[in-house]
Amino acid sequence: MSDILYKWPTGARFGARVPKEKFYEYGWVSSAVREKFVSDVQRITWTHKLAEETINLTGTTAVPEIEIFEIDSKADDVADAVLTAIDKAVPNPIIFEISRERTGRREVRMVAAHKTRGARTPMVNGYYSTRWMPADAERSALPTAISLPALYAELLAPLTPIDVRPGEEVSDVAERLEVVRRLQREVAGLERKIRSEPQLNRKMELRRMLKMKQAELEEQK
Incomplete structure (x- = not known):
């Protein structure tokens, strides 16, 4: 924000x-x-x-x-x-x-x-x-900007949690934002499960999954 x-x-x-x-x-x-x-x-x-x-x-x-x-x-x-x-x-x-x-x-x-x-x-x-x-x-x-689509992407860039990549179309940014929102929900869900999971082995597995999802999320940003 x-x-x-x-x-x-x-x-x-x-x-x-x-x-x-x-x-x-x-x-x-x-x-x-x-x-x-x-x-x-x-x-x-x-x-x-x-x-x-x-x-x-x-x-x-x-x-x-x-x-x-x-x-x-x-x-x-x-x-x-x-x-x-x-x-x-x-x-x-x-x-x-x-x-x-x-x-x-x-x-x-x-x-x-x-x-x-x-x-x-x-x-x-x-x-x-x-x-x-x-x-x-x-x-x-x-x-x-060199065109209206490029200007639109630039106007929205400060509002969103991702960086607009060179040459990226508005539709591409929208798709990537959808992926980011999905991954953010999955990360939040795994964090909740980790907090409530009593078994150590299961908690370790959830932490491994969490790190994978966090890495995916960073790649999308």
Whole structure:
């Protein structure tokens, strides 16, 4: 988890308010998720469009442009289920900025998932986020990139627990993140078993398995 916010280009400003109700039209938005929209979301603004005509980087079928959505929360945060509903409704990749009022000051965090286009709806993996930061914190310039897919990978890199490898496509990063999440679950499960296992021989075998999984995990990072 990093401490970074990006300074979005002025020329890419879009500034369109998006009604929450617009997302209720989609069949995958359950009544429970609608309730989350109502309880969590004050306002949704489509603030920027990073595209060839706005930042002069070439897009592809997978990443034709990158959208920046700002969500003002009613309470402490916005549920991932809300972000998923928005992500599935918008085909292009989205970087979210969620803001909240906390002890008299405005805070913001950047959050996104590796997202790939599917046959009908986009495929959205788990979400990664920065820490909460003051809304007036200094922002960083966009990473240097030669295309929109490369920029998308670079924007997400500080959020994820893996390093983007040279020439790696967004879909490759998403697949590797899935492997990392699976290995992290397996490592956590083995650690729990080791703590509760009374037999020494079995505990030693579990530790051997744990070291193997930890080594696999490091290779993926």
